[in-house]
Amino acid sequence: MAQKLIDGVRVKQLKVIPDERGRLMEMLRRDDEVFLEFGQTYLTTMYPGVTKAWHYHKLQHDNFVCVRGMIKLVLFDERDGSPTRGTVNEFFLGDHNAQLVVIPPNVWHGFKNIGETESLIVNIVTKPYDYQSPDEYRLPAHENHIPYDWARKDG
Structure with a gap:
């Protein structure tokens, strides 16, 4: 059963093109329906079992x-209205x-x-990071008011 998407959230299925050398996957193009504007691109990594949460912009x-x-x-x-x-x-x-x-913006993730x-x-963010005034608002991953449990759900 498909979940109802939060207002403003968009999902793009990506096409992976494999061959004998490896694979190619386009992520975001300026002519994509979901493209808004370019600010910067960054890479973040996580080790197994690590949770990075919660924040919004x-x-x-x-x-x-x-x-x-x-x-x-x-x-x-949690946006009003x-x-x-x-x-x-x-x-x-x-x-x-x-x-x-x-x-x-304004959606916790x-x-x-x-x-x-x-x-x-x-x-790929729409605004470059502002070191003097970061557009980032945080909560702890596990002790907060957000109705979500990060534990694995065996079903």
Whole structure:
């Protein structure tokens, strides 16, 4: 059953083109329907079992792609007036699901490495990082008001 996406969240299925030399995967193009603007690109990594959460931005959109490993990306909409206020979205990204997820401003998000190797995540943001006045607001991963438990769900 497909989950109802938080208002403003976009998902792009990525095309992986393999050959005898390796593979190619386009992540984001300026002529993509989901493209807004370019600020900068960065790479973040996580060791197995690590959770990096929670944060949001007031100005920038994030465009997350996990290029190695597997992560669970979780979003929470706490925006006043949002038609999806209170909604939680889960995405499983990486080696077994090549997707780009666009996260709009003011949506809490975090991710957990659910694989057995270091995960590599590329983020293509719409605003460059401002070292003097960072557009980043944080909560602890596990002790907070967000209705989400990072524990594995066996079902």
